[in-house]
Amino acid sequence: MAHLVAVEPARHQHLYVVPEQIETHAAGQNLIPVVPAELTHVATQLPLVLAKNGQTGQFVLAALTGFAPNENLMVQQGQWQGMYLPLQIQRQPFFVGKAAPEANDYVVCIDLDSPATGQTQPVPAGAEPLFLADGSETDFYRQAKQRLVQLLQGEQQRDALIEALLQCQLLQPMSLDITFADQSTTRLNGLYTIDADKLAALAPEQVVHLHQQGHLAAIYAILGSAAQIYGLIARKNQQLVG
Secondary structure (H helix, E strand, O other): OOEEOOOOOOOOOOOEEHOOOOOOHOOOOOOOOOHHHHHHHHHHOOOOOEOOOOOOOEEEEEEEEEOOOOOOOOEOEEEEEEOOOOOHHHHHEEEEEOOOOOOOOOOEEEEEOOOEEOOOOOOOOOOOOOOOOOOEEEHHHHHHHHHHHHHHHHHHHHHHHHHHHHHHOOEEEOOOEEOOOOOOOOOOOOEEEEEEEHOOOOOOHHHHHHHHOOOOHHHHHHHHHHHHHHHHHHHHHHHHHH
């Protein structure tokens, strides 16, 4: 369980983050939520899929990183192996919280139980403090807060994209049977992708509307990312026979 607390200069003067430990948060995640602004980056290395939230039933947009629960084939020895690290991992160990249950104001929280956080003195080599001696914020902390802003904005864009896909009835279930190098098999179920045939059959005014909303680039990124499933299979095979 994460131990989230609101970041306060007076209480956390000596708090720091070890950047090389941030990527460990990706281990054990076979689906990593992503936002539209980063889809073209993610699509160069991983398949993009949609899945339903088990609690709310709402669709989420995610990068597929493994074929089984808690399997992330992109993480080896705690280090991400791709060129681009999704924002959901970049932002660790920071989160956004509300100042009060009914408030509209947000506060920055940090997971004190994260392997990336510490308060021991002196600050270890390679660690990034959140505050300077005078209590002002470090560049590292300001950049971390900017990533949280990007995620908040991105989540609104993601919701608009998913709503547009549903309105145009462009989602279809994925069903994929895979045989690995050791002859073990798996079937991908419960995931969704974009129906290319329905996209091609849209009326011109619908396509124009999607373009005006800024959704077409995301749609094509999702479609184009499907080929990355072969790279993920290759990683799994390497793990099985390596």
